[in-house]
Amino acid sequence: MSNSNHPIQITPNFSYREMTRSETASRNGIKNIPNQAELANIKYTANQLEKIRSYLNQKYQRPIGIIVTSCFRNETVNRLVGGSKTSAHRYGLAADCDATGFTSRAFAKEIIEMRDKGLIAFDQLILEFPSRGDGAWVHIGFKKDGRNQRNQILTAVKRGGKTVYLQGLQAGAK
Numbered sequence: 001m002s003n004s005n006h007p008i009q010i011t012p013n014f015s016y017r018e019m020t021r022s023e024t025a026s027r028n029g030i031k032n033i034p035n036q037a038e039l040a041n042i043k044y045t046a047n048q049l050e051k052i053r054s055y056l057n058q059k060y061q062r063p064i065g066i067i068v069t070s071c072f073r074n075e076t077v078n079r080l081v082g083g084s085k086t087s088a089h090r091y092g093l094a095a096d097c098d099a100t101g102f103t104s105r106a107f108a109k110e111i112i113e114m115r116d117k118g119l120i121a122f123d124q125l126i127l128e129f130p131s132r133g134d135g136a137w138v139h140i141g142f143k144k145d146g147r148n149q150r151n152q153i154l155t156a157v158k159r160g161g162k163t164v165y166l167q168g169l170q171a172g173a174k
């Protein structure tokens with residue numbers, strides 16, 4: 001399928017490639033291409049990431065980059081990565097990300113601070129596997145059109161090989 005119609009940039013600092021790339025897709029020769037509605041969702045997500053980026057840049061008076069490792073997953077990719085059928089990634093409404101110069105925990109705390117100041121609303125913020133250090137990441141998910149966001153904060157940990165979600169940002173969670 002030809003896909004020359006997608007934009008190069010979704011927003012000034014987030015590219016189409018960054019928001020749709022998937023190692024699983026490329027390894028399996030799958031094209032991870034959003035439809036128009038999904039593309040609109042990706043843009044919504046990228047706009048939220050822009051808000052976070054400019055908040056951090058202003059607060060720390062230095063350029064801070066936000067690195068997105070996964071945003072949109074089409075049905076096949078989502079199945080291959082073992083994502084839930086209702087995963088916000090499936091619709092382009094979630095990003096797995098980190099900020100340059102921040103631990104995942106510190107980055108998550110900044111987003112929560114933004115929420116407390118009324119600068120952002122999210123459906124789910126998950127600190128994913130903080131005990132992994134550099135292998136940790138922050139999942140931020142949104143509801144479409146920004147309505148009915150649950151503002152849920154969770155920490156994902158492995159317990160006996162299974163992923164368990166604990167309420168809140170857990171200090172020292174292994």
Ligand SMILES: [Zn+2]
Nearest residue numbers: 094095096139
């Ligand atoms: Zn995620």
